[in-house]
Amino acid sequence: MLLNALLLALGEIRRNLMRSFLTLLGIVIGVAAVITMVTLGNGATRMVAEQISSLGSNLILLRPGQRLGPGRGSLGAPSFKKEDVEAIRSQISGVQEVAPSVAIGATLVAGNNNWTSSINGTSNAYLSTGNWQLEAGRGFLEEEERAGKSVCILGDTVRQELFGNHSPLGDAVRVKGFSCQIIGLLAAKGQGAMGMNQDDLVLMPLKTVQRRLSGNQDISTILIGLRDGVEASSAMQRIRSLMRERRKLDEKEDDDFNMMDTRQIAATLSGTISTMTGLLGAVAAVSLLVGGIGIMNIMLVSVTERTREIGIRLAIGALEHEVLLQFLIEAVVLSAIGGLLGILLALAACVGLASLMGLPFLFDPAINLMAFGFSASIGVIFGFMPARRAAQLDPIEALRHE
Amino acid sequence: MSTRSIAGTGSIAGAGSLSESATPLIQLRGVSKTYGQGQAAFLALKGVDLSIDRGDFVAIMGPSGSGKSTAMNILGCLDRPSAGEYLFQGIPVQLLERNQRALLRRYTMGFVFQGFNLLPRTSALENVELPLLYRGVAARQRHVAARAALERVGLTGWESHSPAELSGGQLQRVAIARAIVSQPLMLLADEPTGNLDTQRSHEVMELLAELNQDQGISVIMVTHEAEMAAHARRIVHFRDGQVARDEIKEPAPCC
Numbered sequence: 001m002l003l004n005a006l007l008l009a010l011g012e013i014r015r016n017l018m019r020s021f022l023t024l025l026g027i028v029i030g031v032a033a034v035i036t037m038v039t040l041g042n043g044a045t046r047m048v049a050e051q052i053s054s055l056g057s058n059l060i061l062l063r064p065g066q067r068l069g070p071g072r073g074s075l076g077a078p079s080f081k082k083e084d085v086e087a088i089r090s091q092i093s094g095v096q097e098v099a100p101s102v103a104i105g106a107t108l109v110a111g112n113n114n115w116t117s118s119i120n121g122t123s124n125a126y127l128s129t130g131n132w133q134l135e136a137g138r139g140f141l142e143e144e145e146r147a148g149k150s151v152c153i154l155g156d157t158v159r160q161e162l163f164g165n166h167s168p169l170g171d172a173v174r175v176k177g178f179s180c181q182i183i184g185l186l187a188a189k190g191q192g193a194m195g196m197n198q199d200d201l202v203l204m205p206l207k208t209v210q211r212r213l214s215g216n217q218d219i220s221t222i223l224i225g226l227r228d229g230v231e232a233s234s235a236m237q238r239i240r241s242l243m244r245e246r247r248k249l250d251e252k253e254d255d256d257f258n259m260m261d262t263r264q265i266a267a268t269l270s271g272t273i274s275t276m277t278g279l280l281g282a283v284a285a286v287s288l289l290v291g292g293i294g295i296m297n298i299m300l301v302s303v304t305e306r307t308r309e310i311g312i313r314l315a316i317g318a319l320e321h322e323v324l325l326q327f328l329i330e331a332v333v334l335s336a337i338g339g340l341l342g343i344l345l346a347l348a349a350c351v352g353l354a355s356l357m358g359l360p361f362l363f364d365p366a367i368n369l370m371a372f373g374f375s376a377s378i379g380v381i382f383g384f385m386p387a388r389r390a391a392q393l394d395p396i397e398a399l400r401h402e
Numbered sequence: 403m404s405t406r407s408i409a410g411t412g413s414i415a416g417a418g419s420l421s422e423s424a425t426p427l428i429q430l431r432g433v434s435k436t437y438g439q440g441q442a443a444f445l446a447l448k449g450v451d452l453s454i455d456r457g458d459f460v461a462i463m464g465p466s467g468s469g470k471s472t473a474m475n476i477l478g479c480l481d482r483p484s485a486g487e488y489l490f491q492g493i494p495v496q497l498l499e500r501n502q503r504a505l506l507r508r509y510t511m512g513f514v515f516q517g518f519n520l521l522p523r524t525s526a527l528e529n530v531e532l533p534l535l536y537r538g539v540a541a542r543q544r545h546v547a548a549r550a551a552l553e554r555v556g557l558t559g560w561e562s563h564s565p566a567e568l569s570g571g572q573l574q575r576v577a578i579a580r581a582i583v584s585q586p587l588m589l590l591a592d593e594p595t596g597n598l599d600t601q602r603s604h605e606v607m608e609l610l611a612e613l614n615q616d617q618g619i620s621v622i623m624v625t626h627e628a629e630m631a632a633h634a635r636r637i638v639h640f641r642d643g644q645v646a647r648d649e650i651k652e653p654a655p656c657c
Contacts, residue, residue, distance in 0.1 A: 004535060015523045312519045315480060316533045316580075317508025319501045396480050399519060 002329075005322070009330040013337075016302075023298040024338030026291030027378065031342025031371045032349060033284035038367045039350045041277025043359035045270050051190075052266035059129055059262045060236060062088075062222040062243070066258060077256035078247065079218035082206070087246060088222065092238050094230035099125035099223040100206050104213045108162060108202065109174040115161040119152075119175065119202045121209025129225035137169050137184030140205050148207030150180040156188035156199040178212055180204065232261040288371075291338070292378035299331050299386035310390050311398025324391035331383020332376055339375030343368050425492045427588065427620055428454040428477060433486035435472050435643075446472040448643040449486065456587070458654035459614040459621045461631035464640030471592065473640065474624045478511060478590045479503040491587075508536055512581025512619075516593035518573040520565045526552060526576045527561040533584040551579040555609060571602035575609065582613060589613065591623040595630050607633040618655075 013020045064077040082100065089098040102121045107114050124139040126132070137153070144151050152173065154162075162173060172179045189198040210217055226235050236259050243257055303310070313323060346368075354361040435447040447469045454460055464470040475481040476488060479495055480503075488495040490510075495503065507513075512533070520529045530548040539547070552561055555575040565573055574594060581589050591610065595603035611633050614621045623634065631637050635654060639647040 004538070008535075011524075011528075308519060309521055312521065313532070313536075314504065315478070315507065315513050316536060317504050317506075317511075318536050319504050322536065396475050399515065 002325075005325045005329045006333070008326050009333045012326075012330055013333060019298065019302075020334060023295055024291075024334050024341065026294035027288065027335050027338025027375050028291075028342040028345060030284065030288030030291040031339050031375050032345035033287055034281055034371050034374075035343060035346035035367055036349045036353065037280040037284050038277055039346070039362060039364055040353060040357070040359060041273060041280065042362045042364060043354055045273045045277070046360050046362060047358075048269045048273060049266055052262050052269070058226040058228065058230065058232065060224040060226065060232060060239065061260050061262075061265075062224060062239065062257060063220065063259075064257050066254060066256065079220060080222055080257075081217055081219060084243070084246060085219065085222055087242060088224060088239060091242060092224075092235065094227050094235050094238075095224055096227045097125040097129050097225040099123055099129045099225075100219040101126065101221040101223060102206065102209055102214055102219050103201075103221075104209060106175050106213060108158065110162040110168070110171065113162045115158055117155070117158050117200050117202055119204055119209060119213060121204050121206040121213070123206060125225070126203060126223065129223040132189070133187040135185045135187040136167060137182070139184060145205045145207065148205055148211050150178055150208060150212075151183045151205065152180045153184035153186060153203040154182055155186050155201040155203075157197055158200060158202055159185055175202075176213065180208075232263065236261065285374075288374065288378065291375075292335070292382040295331055295335055295379060296382035296386060299327065299383055300389070302330075303327065303386045303390045306390075307393065307398045307401040310393050311395050311401065314393065314395035315399060320391040324387045327387035327390045328380065328383050331387065332379035335379030335383075336372070336376045339372040342375065343372060346371075425489075426453045427456040427458070427491060428452070428622075429487070429489040430473075430476075430483075431487040431489070433473075433476060433483040433488055435469075435476065435481070436484045446643055447476070447483070450643070450645055452638065452645060454620070454622065455654040457614070457618050457620055459611065459633070459635045460623070461634035461637045462622065462624045462640060463626060463628070463631050463637055464646075465626070468640040469643040470624050470640040472643075474590065474592055474622070477622060478513065479506050508533070509584075510587045512584065512586040512589045514574070514577050514581050514589065514591040514594045516596035518565070518570075518577050518597070520573060520576055520580070522566070523564055525562045525564055526557065526568065526579075529565070529576055530580045530583050532580060537584060547583050548579070551583040552576070554582065554613075555579045570598050571605060574598060574602070574606050578606070578609060578613075582617070582619065585617075586619060588620040588622065591621065593624055593626070595625065595627065600629075603627070603630060615655075 062080070064079050066077070080100070085098050085100045089095060099122050104119045104121070105116060106119045107116045120126070123145055127134070127139055134153075135156070139153070140151060143149075152175075154168070154173075159168060162168070163171070167185070168182050169185065170182065172181050174180070186199070186203075206219070224235075224239065226232060239259065240255065244255065247256060249256065310323060350361055353359075430450050430452040433447055433450045433452075434445065437444045437446055450469075450473060452473075462470045462473060472481070476483055476495075479490065479498070482488075482498075482503075483496050486496070490506065493506070495506070498506065520526075521532070527545070527548050530551050531544045534544045534547060549558075549561065552558060555578050557572060557575055557579065560568065560572065560576075565576070568576065574597075578589075578594075581591075589610070594610070595606055598606060607630050610621050610623065613619050621634075623630075625631050635650070635652040637649040637651070638645055639649070
């Protein structure tokens with residue numbers, strides 16, 4: 001009986017191939033959208049996690065201001081000074097390296113090329129805390145850092161923009177009226193966790209930047225690399241009390257600085273991305289629902305169009321539940337085929353988009369199964385009403401229907 | 403009222419024993435049919451008494467509005483009488499539920515309609531197989547039976563054609579093949595020649611007469627053409643919801 005109904009349904013779908021295809025298109029797109037969104041979202045989450053661990057997993061960023069955020073973070077709160085860096089290095093246990101950082105946007109000129117990048121005033125410690133490798137050349141000498149010499153290390157993007165493929169070691173670039181000797185080149189890191197280009201930067205000794213570019217003694221960020229096995233939260237606690245003391249905050253005052261460790265950044269970003277993934281998945285699910293309504297619409301049209309056929313079946317002796325089952329199975333088969341095609345489409349789209357966006361492709365059987373099950377149950381839900389209408393037709397009326 | 407149980411419907415199909423022949427195939431006792439309610443109520447049948455024997459070939463005639471189609475729907479168990487009794491092989495049809503009547507139709511009746519009513523975009527063979535599908539007959543047996551039925555109506559070679567590729571006469575023969583493929587006790591034909599020219603009409607009538615003669619299928623046919631009714635053994639004239647005249651030209655070949 002069930003097999004018969006299945007054969008009937010397949011026969012009917014085959015007889016109306018074009019209409020059937022258009023009907024299930026809604027489901028195909030819905031299922032494909034849900035799966036693609038979720039799969040790409042998972043890929044993005046995974047990628048962010050990997051990139052953040054490439055930053056160096058035991059890194060704390062210390063910034064002035066109460067909250068991490070572009071532009072407003074340091075408003076009103078005093079910047080750090082060189083002495084703060086020294087204090088952290090010498091007084092906090094478990095600290096491996098401390099690097100100061102002050103970043104200034106500036107245009108670099110070399111020959112006929114110019115490029116605007118971020119000039120980062122820092123020390124050699126920046127290389128190890130930021131997990132940077134030198135492709136060629138050397139880091140800063142202690143004497144260069146102390147004296148604020150005009151030397152710089154170029155990020156990969158800056159090197160390519162200014163010098164193309166040839167190695168500029170020993171050459172000079174001009175920055176705001178002074179000339180700066182290139183002593184090192186950074187190995188490329190690729191796109192960062194937030195989508196920015198990590199390689200678009202120039203490193204100079206802190207003192208050089210303060211004296212020649214920023215014109216003050218401020219340090220905007222302190223990067224603190226912890227020793228392996230040191231608990232980030234307890235180190236942060238120690239840094240916090242030290243900084244409160246140094247900044248003379250009394251007990252009622254809030255911190256006027258903030259800290260983030262890379263793990264926390266990773267968690268925040270992954271959280272954001274999975275929220276986005278959920279949101280996009282929900283939007284895609286709505287399109288799946290719309291696809292279901294499309295199926296109901298077509299099934300209702302189909303019932304009206306086939307009233308006479310239903311009349312024939314009923315007259316010949318089909319029982320109500322047999323007609324109901326026939327139309328219900330037709331709807332379920334339609335939406336299930338739509339679901340399968342949707343999965344295939346999603347697979348193709350995921351592979352294509354993942355490679356286009358540079359995301360890893362993570363096949364998630366659960367979401368595929370879920371989308372398929374959902375599409376099939378949409379067939380049941382939205383097919384039921386038309387099917388019941390068909391089953392309850394009066395055979396005499398139905399046979400007379402034109 | 404009959405004591406036969408409705409649960410016996412399944413076995414009626416093959417029933418042809420002598421004990422059955424004592425009961426007429428069809429007995430209408432004071433059957434009335436009302437459409438609508440209250441002021442708008444319309445009495446389509448007014449206490450019809452009619453008895454039809456197994457193996458008979460009955461033509462039902464009458465002007466439009468005479469109640470002949472209503473009577474046909476009741477005889478075909480598509481509808482129930484509002485009052486009175488309809489005994490089909492002794493089964494009180496007026497007491498049966500919709501699905502029970504469907505089962506009765508499935509196992510005992512074949513239908514031929516004026517408008518052919520074949521499934522579109524479906525081959526002649528598949529159309530003919532349809533009643534067997536609902537009887538749960540296996541595919542191979544369905545094919546064999548449907549081919550035989552098509553052969554019986556002279557359509558060998560047309561099995562794979564869809565209705566759109568067949569002429570009116572052929573369509574009606576496919577419909578007849580569909581009606582007889584399940585070897586019904588009774589074949590109900592509602593204006594079977596209404597859409598056909600005279601020559602095709604006579605061919606169809608001869609086919610029905612042959613089926614009645616050779617296979618003993620009882621045939622009940624509604625028509626308004628006296629020429630077609632002349633093929634039947636018995637002509638029942640309806641007028642104003644009642645039987646006006648009952649012409650028995652030739653008795654049913656009973657026993």
